[in-house]
Amino acid sequence: MFHRFVIVxxxxxxxxxxxxxxxxxxxxxxxxxxxxxxxxxxxxxxLTGWDGExxxxxxxxxxxxxxxxxxxxxxxxxxxxxxxxxxRDFELHVTLRSTVGNSGIDYRADHVPTDRDGQPLKWTIRGxxxxxxxxWMGSLYNWGKTGAQPGKFIVVSGDGIVxxxxxxxxxxxxxxxxxxxxxxxxxxxxxxxxxxxxLHRINDYPVVEFIDNxxxxxxxxxxxxxxxxxxxxxxxxxxxxxxxxFKDSFGQARLLFNGEDLSGWIFSRDEAENQWCVENGxxxxxxxxxxxxxxxxxxxxxxxxxxxxxxxxxxxxxxxxVLLRFADSGQAHPKGIRVSGKGNDFNCVQSVGDFxxxxxxxxxxxxFKPMPPNFWNECExxxxxxxxxxxxxxxxxxxxxxxxxxxGKIGFETGGxxxxxxxxxxxxxxxxxxxxxxxxx
Numbered sequence: 001m002f003h004r005f006v007i008v009x010x011x012x013x014x015x016x017x018x019x020x021x022x023x024x025x026x027x028x029x030x031x032x033x034x035x036x037x038x039x040x041x042x043x044x045x046x047l048t049g050w051d052g053e054x055x056x057x058x059x060x061x062x063x064x065x066x067x068x069x070x071x072x073x074x075x076x077x078x079x080x081x082x083x084x085x086x087x088r089d090f091e092l093h094v095t096l097r098s099t100v101g102n103s104g105i106d107y108r109a110d111h112v113p114t115d116r117d118g119q120p121l122k123w124t125i126r127g128x129x130x131x132x133x134x135x136w137m138g139s140l141y142n143w144g145k146t147g148a149q150p151g152k153f154i155v156v157s158g159d160g161i162v163x164x165x166x167x168x169x170x171x172x173x174x175x176x177x178x179x180x181x182x183x184x185x186x187x188x189x190x191x192x193x194x195x196x197x198x199l200h201r202i203n204d205y206p207v208v209e210f211i212d213n214x215x216x217x218x219x220x221x222x223x224x225x226x227x228x229x230x231x232x233x234x235x236x237x238x239x240x241x242x243x244x245x246f247k248d249s250f251g252q253a254r255l256l257f258n259g260e261d262l263s264g265w266i267f268s269r270d271e272a273e274n275q276w277c278v279e280n281g282x283x284x285x286x287x288x289x290x291x292x293x294x295x296x297x298x299x300x301x302x303x304x305x306x307x308x309x310x311x312x313x314x315x316x317x318x319x320x321x322v323l324l325r326f327a328d329s330g331q332a333h334p335k336g337i338r339v340s341g342k343g344n345d346f347n348c349v350q351s352v353g354d355f356x357x358x359x360x361x362x363x364x365x366x367x368f369k370p371m372p373p374n375f376w377n378e379c380e381x382x383x384x385x386x387x388x389x390x391x392x393x394x395x396x397x398x399x400x401x402x403x404x405x406x407x408g409k410i411g412f413e414t415g416g417x418x419x420x421x422x423x424x425x426x427x428x429x430x431x432x433x434x435x436x437x438x439x440x441x
Contacts, residue, residue, distance in 0.1 A: 088108070101228060156213060
C-alpha cells in the first residue's frame with residue numbers, strides 16, 4: 001500500500017504542474033460576480049410588493065422607515081412582509097440603519113395566526129432571524145429553538161435538543177474591535193441559506209455559521225422586516241434590499257471534520273500520519289514535509305455536486321491545495337481537480353489525467369481580499385455538474401467548466417509551511433431526482 005501511494009502521488013504532482021501552467025489570466029481584474037441573479041425587491045419609492053401595518057411602516061426619501069413614536073405600545077411583533085413568495089435557498093442583502101429599538105430580518109418563517117389572547121394577527125411571523133439588537137448584532141434567533149450568538153458555529157441535529165458547539169466562525173471580541181457593526185450608520189446585513197446551512201454576515205464579516213439538521217428545521221417560509229413588541233420609541237431604516245434565489249436546491253449540510261479526531265479521513269502515505277494531526281479542534285498540517293510529492297489527507301467518502309466551505313490560517317507564501325472529485329487508489333492513472341494558491345489565496349485550477357476542464361480561468365491578484373489580522377480566511381468552492389467556482393473571502397478567484405462528473409474524494413495538500421483548517425463543511429447540491437422530494441409553493 002505504501003509504494004502504491006508514492007507512485008500515484010508522483011503522477012499527480014506532474015499532472016498538476018502542467019495544468020497550472022495552462023491557467024489563463026482574466027482581464028476582469030477585481031471584478032466579482034456576486035450581483036449575478038440578484039433582484040431588487042424594494043423599488044425605493046413606495047411599499048409595492050410589501051405588506052405591513054400602515055401606522056408603523058412607510059417610505060421616506062427612498063428608504064423604508066419602521067417607526068413607533070415614544071410611549072406608543074406595540075402589543076405583538078409587527079412585520080413588513082415581502083409578497084414575493086416563500087424563500088428557501090437564497091442570498092439576501094439588506095442595507096439598514098438602526099437608531100433605536102430591537103429589530104430583525106426574519107426568513108423561512110411561518111405566519112402566527114393569533115396572539116396569546118386568541119386575537120387574530122395579520123402581520124406576525126416566526127422563523128429564523130438575523131438579529132438587529134444592541135450587543136447581539138448578527139445573532140441567529142430561532143424563536144423558541146436553538147440559535148447562535150455572534151461569532152459562533154452551531155450544529156443542531158435530532159429532535160433539536162442535540163446541539164454541538166463546533167467553535168467559532170469569528171472571535172466575538174475581534175469582531176467588536178474591528179467595528180463589524182457601525183452604530184447609527186448604514187450597515188449591510190447578508191443572509192445565505194442553502195439547505196440546512198445558514199450564514200449571517202455584517203459588512204463582509206462572518207458573524208454566524210449554523211447548521212440545522214433537526215427534525216423540525218425550517219426549510220422554507222416567509223420573509224419579513226420586524227418592529228419588535230414593546231413601547232416606542234422605535235426607529236429603523238432599510239434600503240437596497242436584493243435577493244437571489246438559487247436555481248439549485250441543497251440538502252443537509254455535513255461536517256467533514258468533527259474537530260476531535262481524524263474519523264472519516266485517510267492519509268496518502270505512511271509519513272502523512274506524522275504530518276497531519278488534530279490540535280485544539282483544528283485540522284493541522286505541521287508543515288514538516290520537504291520536497292515532492294507532499295503527503296496529503298483525503299476523505300473516505302466520495303462526493304459529486306456540492307459546496308465545500310472551510311476556514312484556514314497560514315503564514316508565509318507556501319502553496320496549498322484542495323483536491324476535488326479525486327481518485328487516488330486502485331487506478332493506474334488517477335484523475336481529479338486541484339484548486340491551489342500561494343499564501344492565503346486559492347486562484348489556480350489544475351487538472352489530473354483526462355479530468356481537464358474545458359475552460360480554466362484565474363482572476364488577477366488585485367481581486368484578492370485578505371481578511372484583517374486575527375480573522376481566519378474563508379474558501380468556498382462550488383462544484384456542480386461541469387461547473388466550478390472558487391471564492392476566497394467572498395470574492396470570485398477562479399472558475400472552470402466541462403469538469404467530468406465523476407464522484408470522488410475531497411482532500412487537502414500543502415508544502416513546507418504549517419496550515420490550520422476548521423469549519424470544513426459540505427453542502428450537497430441535490431440532483432433532479434432528489435429535488436422531486438422538495439416541498440414547493
